[in-house]
Amino acid sequence: MSGDPSVRDAMLAAVPSLRAFAISLSANVDRADDLVQETLLRAWANIDSFEPGTNMSAWLFTILRNLFRSEYRKRRREVPDSDGSYADSMKTQPEQSSRVEFEEFREALAKLPSDQREALILVGASGFSYEEAAMICECAVGTIKSRVNRARTRLAELLAIESIEDLGPDRELRAVFSGGGS
C-alpha cells in the first residue's frame, strides 16, 4: 500500500510549486506551509484514488485548492497578513528598484478576486495548460480563459495607475508612460 518511493518522490518534486501556489492563495507563508502539509497527508491517505500515469502535480494542486477553499469558507473573512509575510519568504533580495516593482506587483496581485488570481497563476506561472487549470479549478476551459483575461486586464490597470501616480524610480517605465517609447 504505502512505501512506493516513486510516489513519494513525485510528491516531493511537486512541493516547491505547491508552496508557491499556496502562498499566492493564502498570502501567508506559515498558513501556506500548513496547507501543503495537509495536502501531502490527504494525498498520501488517498493515493489509491490517484490514477497512475496522470499528472501527479495537477492532482496535488486540486487537493490543495479544495483544502484552501473549505478552510476559507470556514473562516469566512480572510485576514491577509499585511506586509512582511510574503517578503520574509523571499530567498533573494532584489535590487532596490526592482524590489519596489516586485512589491507593487504583489500588491496588485493581491487585489485580484481569488478565482482570477488562481487562474492566472496556474496558467501564467505554474505552467499548466488551460485544460489542466480547468480541471484543478473544476470549471470549464472557457471560464479559465476569461478569468485569466480579466486578471491580466485588471493587473494592467492597477499597475498603470500606480506607476503613473508614483512616477516610480524606474526610468524606462516612466518613459513608456510618457509616450516616449521607442
Next chain:
Amino acid sequence: MSERKHPARPEGAIHVRSSSVRTSPALNRDIQTKIGQQLRAVYDDIVDQGVPDRFVELLRSLDRDPAKVTKEGAGGEGAKGDEDPTE
C-alpha cells in the same frame, strides 16, 4: 428627394467609447509582457527555495509509519481534547 436623416447616428457613442480607452495597444503589450515576467518572478522566487526540511521529514516518516503520522498531522483539531482544565 431622399431626405437623409440621421436620427440615431452612432458617432456620439463611438466617441465616448474611444475616449474611455486610455491605453494604447503598444503600451498594453508592454504591460502584458511585464505582468508575465513579474508573475513568474514572484512565483519562481518561492519555487527556488526548494523543499523545506519539514516536508522531507514528513514524507520520510509517512513512508515509515503512515498511520501514526496521519493521526498526528491531520488530528490538529482533535488534539484540543487534550486540554488540561486544571492549568
